[in-house]
Amino acid sequence: MKFAKRMSRLGTETAFEVLAQVNALKAEGRDIASFSIGEPDFDTPENIREAAKRALDEGYTHYTPSAGLQDLRKVLAEEVNRTRGTDYDVENVVVTPGAKPIMFFGILALVDEGDDVIYPNPGFPIYESMIDFVGANAVPLPLEEEHAFSFDVERLEALVSEKTQLLIINSPQNPTGGVVPPESLERVAKLAQKYDFWVFSDEIYSRLVYDGDFQSITQFEGMADRTVILDGHSKTYAMTGWRLGYGAMPVRLAEGVARLMTNSNSCTAAFTQVAGGEAVTGPQDKAEEMKQTFHQRRDLIVDGLNAIDGITCLRPAGAFYVWPNVTEVCANLGLPDSKALQNYLLYEAGVAVLGRQCFGRRADDEDQEYVRFSYAASTEAINEGLRRIEEAGADKERAAKFWKSQG
């Protein structure tokens, strides 16, 4: 039986596969220090949980409009305006089950087969997957260590052509934790207007900036008319399992995205939406506490990684990821790349991280190796993980044996 051709172009998020490996090892009784999955290790704050329970009792158990409850869209428009200086109204906001559908629907609504889409690489794997899926040309924009894992705007301009329909940016960034400086955002805004392309600004980590303030490209003149902002509750309020996200965008596009919602999910769960309103309008002390904890953990893991032979790690300004350079430790251990290191660390040391291959296709000239740590893990897990990496990183014999066993 045949499948549609487009299915062969659909990628995935391998973090979920590694999570399955981690769970299988745990089920065998292995103790794994896990830094693989990008979700806060905290419970959703109580006021949000209570709001959901009340909403269920009050009958928020039915369909809502596809674009979301009017009250929530209003709250979200105000929140985006307050934090980005935009002038959005209810009609500009679409609520979705998690933020990922904004990516899926945004790309479906904006990109035709044969268009060029420029996207960050390394980057969230779903960008590349979706670009391939719709039959567009995926044009990687390298994020480099020498630019603190932002990008060179001149290099970006060299990639732009009349075929460019969309540029994806993500700041703070997954997997590097890097932040695009405001000077670069301003230059990108000028390019978008000069060459007339859309910008998809993935701002899911907007509330997790440790050095300086969060900056959105929509603050620049004219950009709100050609930008889709993606944001959501998963990371800020530890609500990954609730599935609540949203997009802010020009009204005509919002209508299209809402129609895609009608065609797929109908709407986001009603009581989840009510709880999402409480998250934004209620006390922010828990979200702030989580951020302070992530900040401390960032410093702990960066200092710890830099103390290990063969590893160097920048101190990223946001999100809850670090992207250390592991080229030397791979070479010391005789491992060919970060994927081999990922497997060595998982199976031999009991430490779960994600290698470079999980974050988009490699460029031919790429010669450095990196792995991603999500430091949404306890201080004890971080300390224990660092200890195990140091030990495994110095054990050439064990690495050679492991690599041989892999055939």
Ligand code: PLP
């Ligand atoms: N964008 C980026 C860069 C992410 O890292 C994630 C989640 O890992 C998302 C979007 C999706 O978030 P959600 O879980 O709300 O769909």
